[in-house]
Amino acid sequence: xxxxxxxxxxxxxxxxxxxxxxxxxxxxxxxxxxxxxxxxxxxxxxxxxxxxxxxxxxxxxxxxxxxxxxxxxxxxxxxxxxxxxxxxxxxxxxxxxxxxxxxxxxxxxxxxxxxxxxxxxxxxxxxxxxxxxxxxxxxxxxxxxxxxxxxxxxxxxxxxxxxxxxxxxxxxxxxxxxxxxxxxxxxxxxxxxxxxxxxxxxxxxxxxxxxxxxxxxxxxxxxxxxxxxxxxxxxxxxxxxxxxxxxxxxxxxxxxxxxxxxxxxxxxxxxxxxxxxxxxxxxxxxxxxxxxxxxxxxxxxxxxxxxxxxxxxxxxxxxxxxxxxxxxxxxxxxxxxxxxxxxxxxxxxxxxxxxxxxxxxxxxxxxxxxxxxxxxxxxxxxxxxxxxxxxxxxxxxxxxxxxxxxxxxxxxxxxxxxxxxxxxxxxxxxxxxxxxxxxxxxxxxxxxxxxxxxxxxxxxxxxxxxxxxxxxxxxxxxxxxxxxxxxxxxxxxxxxxxxxx
Amino acid sequence: xxxxxxxxxxxxxxxxxxxxxxxxxxxxxxxxxxxxxxxxxxxxxxxxxxxxxxxxxxxxxxxxxxxxxxxxxxxxxxxxxxxxxxxxxxxxxxxxxxxxxxxxxxxxxxxxxxxxxxxxxxxxxxxxxxxxxxxxxxxxxxxxxxxxxxxxxxxxxxxxxxxxxxxxxxxxxxxxxxxxxxxxxxxxxxxxxxxxxxxxxxxxxxxxxxxxxxxxxxxxxxxxxxxxxxxxxxxxxxxxxxxxxxxxxxxxxxxxxxxxxxxxxxxxxxxxxxxxxxxxxxxxxxxxxxxxxxxxxxxxxxxxxxxxxxxxxxxxxxxxxxxxxxxxxxxxxxxxxxxxxxxxxxxxxxxxxxxxxxxxxxxxxxxxxxxxxxxxxxxxxxxxxxxxxxxxxxxxxxxxxxxxxxxxxxxxxxxxxxxxxxxxxxxxxx
Numbered sequence: 001x002x003x004x005x006x007x008x009x010x011x012x013x014x015x016x017x018x019x020x021x022x023x024x025x026x027x028x029x030x031x032x033x034x035x036x037x038x039x040x041x042x043x044x045x046x047x048x049x050x051x052x053x054x055x056x057x058x059x060x061x062x063x064x065x066x067x068x069x070x071x072x073x074x075x076x077x078x079x080x081x082x083x084x085x086x087x088x089x090x091x092x093x094x095x096x097x098x099x100x101x102x103x104x105x106x107x108x109x110x111x112x113x114x115x116x117x118x119x120x121x122x123x124x125x126x127x128x129x130x131x132x133x134x135x136x137x138x139x140x141x142x143x144x145x146x147x148x149x150x151x152x153x154x155x156x157x158x159x160x161x162x163x164x165x166x167x168x169x170x171x172x173x174x175x176x177x178x179x180x181x182x183x184x185x186x187x188x189x190x191x192x193x194x195x196x197x198x199x200x201x202x203x204x205x206x207x208x209x210x211x212x213x214x215x216x217x218x219x220x221x222x223x224x225x226x227x228x229x230x231x232x233x234x235x236x237x238x239x240x241x242x243x244x245x246x247x248x249x250x251x252x253x254x255x256x257x258x259x260x261x262x263x264x265x266x267x268x269x270x271x272x273x274x275x276x277x278x279x280x281x282x283x284x285x286x287x288x289x290x291x292x293x294x295x296x297x298x299x300x301x302x303x304x305x306x307x308x309x310x311x312x313x314x315x316x317x318x319x320x321x322x323x324x325x326x327x328x329x330x331x332x333x334x335x336x337x338x339x340x341x342x343x344x345x346x347x348x349x350x351x352x353x354x355x356x357x358x359x360x361x362x363x364x365x366x367x368x369x370x371x372x373x374x375x376x377x378x379x380x381x382x383x384x385x386x387x388x389x390x391x392x393x394x395x396x397x398x399x400x401x402x403x404x405x406x407x408x409x410x411x412x413x414x415x416x417x418x419x420x421x422x423x424x425x426x427x428x429x430x431x432x433x434x435x436x437x438x439x440x441x442x443x444x445x446x447x448x449x450x451x452x453x454x455x456x457x458x459x460x461x462x463x464x465x466x467x468x469x470x471x472x473x474x475x476x477x478x479x480x481x482x483x484x485x486x487x488x489x490x491x492x493x494x495x496x497x498x499x500x501x
Numbered sequence: 502x503x504x505x506x507x508x509x510x511x512x513x514x515x516x517x518x519x520x521x522x523x524x525x526x527x528x529x530x531x532x533x534x535x536x537x538x539x540x541x542x543x544x545x546x547x548x549x550x551x552x553x554x555x556x557x558x559x560x561x562x563x564x565x566x567x568x569x570x571x572x573x574x575x576x577x578x579x580x581x582x583x584x585x586x587x588x589x590x591x592x593x594x595x596x597x598x599x600x601x602x603x604x605x606x607x608x609x610x611x612x613x614x615x616x617x618x619x620x621x622x623x624x625x626x627x628x629x630x631x632x633x634x635x636x637x638x639x640x641x642x643x644x645x646x647x648x649x650x651x652x653x654x655x656x657x658x659x660x661x662x663x664x665x666x667x668x669x670x671x672x673x674x675x676x677x678x679x680x681x682x683x684x685x686x687x688x689x690x691x692x693x694x695x696x697x698x699x700x701x702x703x704x705x706x707x708x709x710x711x712x713x714x715x716x717x718x719x720x721x722x723x724x725x726x727x728x729x730x731x732x733x734x735x736x737x738x739x740x741x742x743x744x745x746x747x748x749x750x751x752x753x754x755x756x757x758x759x760x761x762x763x764x765x766x767x768x769x770x771x772x773x774x775x776x777x778x779x780x781x782x783x784x785x786x787x788x789x790x791x792x793x794x795x796x797x798x799x800x801x802x803x804x805x806x807x808x809x810x811x812x813x814x815x816x817x818x819x820x821x822x823x824x825x826x827x828x829x830x831x832x833x834x835x836x837x838x839x840x841x842x843x844x845x846x847x848x849x850x851x852x853x854x855x856x857x858x859x860x861x862x863x864x865x866x867x868x869x870x871x872x873x874x875x876x877x878x879x880x881x882x883x884x885x886x887x888x889x890x891x892x893x894x895x896x897x898x899x900x901x902x903x904x905x906x907x908x909x910x911x912x913x914x915x916x917x918x919x920x921x922x923x924x925x926x927x928x929x930x931x
Contacts (some may be wrong), residue, residue, distance in 0.1 A: 121839040122754050145755065163702050172697060178707070179675050196903045199837040200878035201667065201856045202711070204899040205909055206930065207674050210707035214700050231756040254608040260631055260728030300756065302778030349686040361609050391697035431698035439701070448699055450688045454916070455703050461911035474702060 020059045023082055027062060027104075030072040037061040047104050049090040049097040050152075054437050058085070059100035063107045065093035067193075067223050070106070074191035074221060077104055083470050084189075084216040088129060088157035093355065094436030095408055096163060096216040096472055103470075108159055111223055114138050121231045123182060123199075128159030128222050130164075135227060142401060143454055144229040146149060147174035148186070150432070151340055158225050165214030167432040169265045169339075172390035173298075174230065176432075177214040186222035194220060211458070216434050217469040219462040233298035236315065237308055238332045241315045242289035243323035246270065249291035250366030251390045252318035255361065256295065259314050261307065265296035267339050268388030270369060273346075273384035273397070277338030280345035285321050293320075293389065294335055342386045349397035350382070354411050358422035359431035364393045372396055379414040381407065393431035394422070418447055439466045443473070444480035452477065531699070532882030555886055556598035557689075560718060563594055564921070565687035570917045577689045578653030581642030582660050584884055586713050586897050587925040596655050599720055602626055604695075604872040613680060613723040616655025623654055632726045636673050637664030640806045649806075661711025663888070664805035665761035665772070666706045668838070668853035671873075674710035676725045682709065683718035695723045716916040729926040730774035732781075735797030736789035738904040742849065743843050745769040749854040750839050757783045763804055764809050764851040772801060811850045817862045817888040828863040831888040835879030845872040859883075866892035870899060895929045906930065 024038055037043055040059035048055045059082075064070045079083045082105030090097055099105045111127035114135070118124070124135055132153040136145040149168035150156055156166070161177045162184065174180070177451045183197040197209035212219050243249035248321040249268060256263060268286075269277070270290045278285040283290060295315065297307040308325060313325060326332035338345070346353045360368055369385060376383050396418055400411040419429045419442045429435070429442040443452065455474045458465065475483070547833045553561065567574050573591025583589060597617035605612040607630040614623050615815035619887035620640055627633055638657045642650035658680070661673045666772025677691030682705070693699055709719050730925065740748070745764040752759055758775035771787070772779045792800070803809030815831045834843070838855035858876075862869060866882065879899035882892065894900065901909060906928075913920065925931065 012873070018834050078668050118839075119754060120750055122552070122750075122836065132774075136514050142754070143756075165704070175671070175675065176698065179671060180706075188904055188908075194908075195902070198878065200835040201853060202672060203839075203902050204879045204881070205905060206716075206912065207661070207708055207711050208905070208908065210674055210710070211703050211705065214704050219703075231754055233756050245926050257610060260731065260758045262727065286902050299776065300779050300782055302782055306778045325850060359698045361611075361696060362607070363606070363608060388698070393698045400704040426694070427696055428694050428699040428701045430701045431696070431699055435702065449693065451690045452702075454684060454688070454690055455705070455806065457915035458703055458705065461915040462908060464911070467797075 016059070021026065023059060023077075023104065026076045026080060027060070027073060028113075030427060031062060031064060031069055033295075035063040035065065037482045038479040043099075043105075046087065046090070046099060046107065046207045049087070049095060051093055051095040051098070051436065053437055054098050054100050057363045058105040059102055061105045061107055063110060064112045064478070067187075070108075070221060070223055071187050071191045071193065073104070073106065074187050074189065076191075078190050078465060078467055081465060081467065083467055084109070084221070084384055085469050086159070086163070086221050088160035088163075089131070089155050091152045091156045092160060092164060093357070094164075094430065094438040094490045096434050096436035097160075098437055098472075106221065108221075108223070109157070109182070111159070113470045114139055115141070115224065119144065119309070120453045122231075122313055123200075123228055125224060125226050126317050128160055128162070128186075129157050129222055132156050132158055132161055139229055139349045140232070142229075143232050145166070145232050145462050146227050147180050147230045148177050158227065159222055161269045162213055162222050163215065164434040166240040167388070167391075168395065169267060169336075169388060171388075172266065173262050173264050176211060176321050179208070180230075181225060182228055183226035184209060184212060184220075184222045185224040185226075185484060186220050189465060189468045190219055195313040198203070198218075214434075216436060216449065218473060219468065222250065225336050232339050233300075234262070235304050236296055236298040236329075236332060237263070237304050237309065238294055238296040238335045239311055239315065240285075240326075240335050241295065241320040242286040243293065243319060244289065245319070245322050246291045246369045247366040248319035249293055249365070250369070252293060252315055252320065252488060253362050253365060254306060256311065259310060261314070263295050263390060264298040265294065266293070268385075268387040268389040269294075270385040273342060273386055274383065276349050276384055277341055277345040280348060281334075281335045281337045281341055289321065294339055295334075302306070304420060324457065337367040341384065342384070342395070344386055346397045346399065350401070352400050352402040352411075353384075354400065355396060355433075356396045356398070356413050356415055356418050357430050357433040358427055359391065359393045360391065360422050360425045360427035364425045364427075365389060365392065368394060368421065368425065372418065375414055375417050376464065378438070379410040379417075381410055381414055389433070391429065391431070394418075395486065401480045416442070437472060440473075440475040440479065441483045443475050443482045449477055449480070452480070510590060518915065527564050532689040534752060556600075557720065559691070560594065560596070560599065560720075561683065561687060564683055564718065566683055566684075567592070568687055568919050571920065573924045574921050576655075576659070576718055576923055578640065578656040579619070579650040581640070582651035582656050582662070583642075583650040585660060585662075586678040586927060587895070589926070589928060590924045591921070594718070595805060596718065596720075597653065601624050603721060605630075609634060609695065610697075610726055611723055612726050613679075613695060613721060614654045615651060615721045616658075616719050618654045620652045620654060620657055620765045628729075631729055634676070634724065634731050635666060635670035636676055637666045637670070637805050638662060638673065640666055651846045654722060658710050658719055659714045664775075665763065665801055665852055668856055669760045669774075672710070673708050673878040674722075675918075677707050677710050677722060677893075678725055679723040680706035680709050680719055682706075682716065682916075683720055685717060685919055685921050689720070693723065694918065697725065697769075699763070716928045717922055717931050730758075730760070730776075732777040732779075733794075733797075734784050735775040735800070736773070736784060736787060736790040738771070738789045738791050739767060740764075741767060742851070745851065746839070746855045749851075751826040752787070753838070753850065753854050757786070759783075759854070760854065761801065762854050765849070770800065772797070784878075796803045809846075811859065811861075815859075815884070818861060819884055819889075821887075827886040828889055829861060830863075830882055830889055831884040832860040832869050833881045834860055834869070834873045834876070834878055835881075836846050836873060836876035840876030840878070843872045843876060845869055873899065886895055895925075898927065918919075 760774035
């Protein structure tokens with residue numbers, strides 16, 4: 001396989017300038033002058049996404065405004081064998097939109113139009129640069145919303161959500177991005193128009209939509225999306241339950257599911273996290289609890305009443321020491337405020353933090369918390385834990401000071417240990433943030449050489465020249481051989497003020 | 502933390518494990534031989550190279566041999582879907598020896614089963630814990646003695662066929678979490694896993710749903726399962742097709758626990774499912790005539806398995822003529838649910854809130870495809886009448902656009918370079 005290799009075409013100095021001039025000359029006739037940036041001061045803002053630890057200056061940035069321009073840029077880049085990295089709002093957390101040193105960053109933020117809202121068919125057609133939350137806001141008047149709600153939804157775009165197959169706090173009940181998208185319209189690596197999925201519930205042939213969603217911009221460039229809209233539940237109420245022991249909290253999660261309940265949201269915070277967020281939002285969290293569960297029910301008032309009753313019985317049976325049920329919307333949002341502000345709250349108690357994103361079977365939640373407690377001692381660093389407990393997705397936040405090289409090193413080892421422990425527990429290295437560049441090495445742990453090779457062949461089937469976002473997601477065989485027992489790199493975040501997860 | 506009721510393969514299959522066909526003696530070996538489930542359910546250490554159990558070893562050998570000689574293989578379970586798709590080309594490869602539930606953990610909402618596991622065995626194991634396959638896969642086919650063939654897990658995923666609840670609950674693909682695939686190079690590969698959220702690498706496991714086996718042998722799959730809804734209720738309304746379509750789409754825009762719908766011959770039937778309170782209040786709101794539960798259960802099971810009145814009627818029409826051409830075909834149209842009544846002659850059964858339309862018609866393939874396109878969807882030639890000719894282009898499924906066909910061909914080459922698996926089953930050029 002030659003299509004995708006790490007650092008393809010990397011270069012500096014006169015070669016770089018000559019290449020840049022060549023590409024500028026090729027793209028200038030295709031775009032308005034303001035839509036092409038190549039001076040250093042203009043391209044610097046694009047040098048990273050939400051994962052700020054990884055930076056690269058692109059050769060140039062193209063900001064097309066029409067689909068015809070996207071097609072023309074892709075054709076030209078394909079002809080010149082230039083890597084193309086598509087980018088939305090740049091809020092991604094795994095470096096998926098990190099530029100290629102010898103490539104073009106294709107900024108799609110100008111595709112920000114809601115094309116059509118159809119109440120009758122419960123669908124909306126939106127351009128890729130429309131923000132996730134903007135869709136729900138635009139359709140709220142019809143009693144509908146777009147269900148996947150990554151916590152960065154105020155800023156992240158639907159195009160980025162497609163690239164990452166984003167989740168959120170409600171995906172156990174309402175599904176991931178894939179389950180809420182019907183049709184994608186965009187272009188192949190060659191710049192040829194293509195559609196995946198359709199207006200019907202399925203499409204003929206292989207289900208290419210399912211592999212394009214979550215492919216981190218490596219299989220096609222998507223410009224327009226038809227999303228499925230969901231009727232807004234009449235009511236949502238949330239239970240906040242305290243547990244004196246993390247095992248009891250972990251058992252409670254399993255017990256809820258075993259009772260046949262699929263909560264609208266089911267989240268867990270450990271004691272250090274609770275202390276950090278309470279200090280930040282003053283929501284009245286129980287500071288004595290070893291772990292707190294937030295368990296939400298939505299539906300008709302009768303339905304919620306019935307389900308809340310069943311949930312309470314299970315939580316008490318599992319050993320909850322304190323229970324409160326939100327009595328109104330303000331209180332419900334207050335229960336969630338700490339959970340949603342876990343990141344900024346961590347930023348207040350530590351100079352830096354590294355966020356992990358692995359998923360494990362639910363029944364191992366308590367084991368994982370105890371394993372992390374052991375790692376805190378081993379690596380002499382603190383860790384706060386927030387989990388999407390309902391689907392086993394973990395977001396441990398390892399606290400450290402990046403100015404201390406030894407702390408940084410221990411933090412990296414700590415993170416790699418969590419990922420490898422997750423894989424060993426039957427889980428995966430990324431639940432919703434994507435692999436990008438951040439978890440390339442961890443992919444070596446999770447997949448065999450043959451499996452990675454098959455993924456590279458799949459990539460080549462869509463993009464034989466290997467120009468779309470090369471070097472991301474699937475590590476080369478060579479890289480995995482080098483990785484050996486080395487550990488993953490740090491993951492510092494941009495946009496610390498944004499609610500996350 | 503209490504030990505969840507994890508069940509190993511032989512326990513999970515229960516009495517049915519004894520029913521392994523006698524001509525397949527090595528079908529289920531001792532659980533120490535577990536190969537397929539080993540690497541994803543491994544609880545210590547990174548995925549290891551699994552020991553190959555004998556049943557899988559034989560399949561591997563056949564595939565490697567076929568690849569070496571570029572010989573076509575026809576992947577097959579119970580044969581309950583032999584009628585579906587293009588011709589059955591190549592030497593049959595029976596996957597039923599790959600049988601058994603590898604792991605089932607009700608509190609994880611995940612079950613992992615080998616391809617040859619009978620569908621009813623899987624569903625019985627889930628039912629013991631009050632859980633189900635939410636997409637209601639059809640149990641098709643009858644053997645010579647009129648006994649149901651039932652289908653296997655592999656065929657269920659490969660065909661991607663779903664039943665009445667599909668519009669509300671999602672498709673087969675939506676419930677695939679992971680798979681073990683044997684590709685055309687004879688490599689055993691795992692994609693996805695057993696957890697709900699997983700974005701590590703390309704989602705190859707979901708791509709296998711509906712692939713008709715053209716990418717490789719689906720050896721084992723992990724599926725998301727759900728609790729059975731606590732309450733269901735079935736309502737009946739008298740209304741014409743246009744009214745039914747309008748009501749179905751309007752109701753779908755409201756927070757109602759609509760789980761399934763069917764319209765045929767002036768009658769609309771709805772199934773509500775969910776919390777008792779939600780079902781009761783929706784039933785009050787919608788009105789209609791309540792169907793007694795046993796009658797309703799029989800109706801939905803018949804619809805799901807394509808054995809209800811409409812399908813039996815279609816079967817009779819297709820079989821009529823005693824070998825001579827009847828000219829009738831049964832089409833499955835997947836269209837925009839809001840599309841108005843199709844402009845094509847024939848009898849229609851609506852499902853999925855208007856999204857699936859069965860059509861029993863003598864219209865030529867071109868006409869039916871046009872009607873499907875006009876309704877922003879596509880048509881599948883589901884069953885052909887006795888002696889009725891195949892469409893001129895040989896395509897059973899709707900044609901693909903030029904870029905999509907190219908991607909399909911390149912994907913086929915990426916997984917199965919010698920084209921050994923299920924040639925022409927999904928598309929004449931694959």
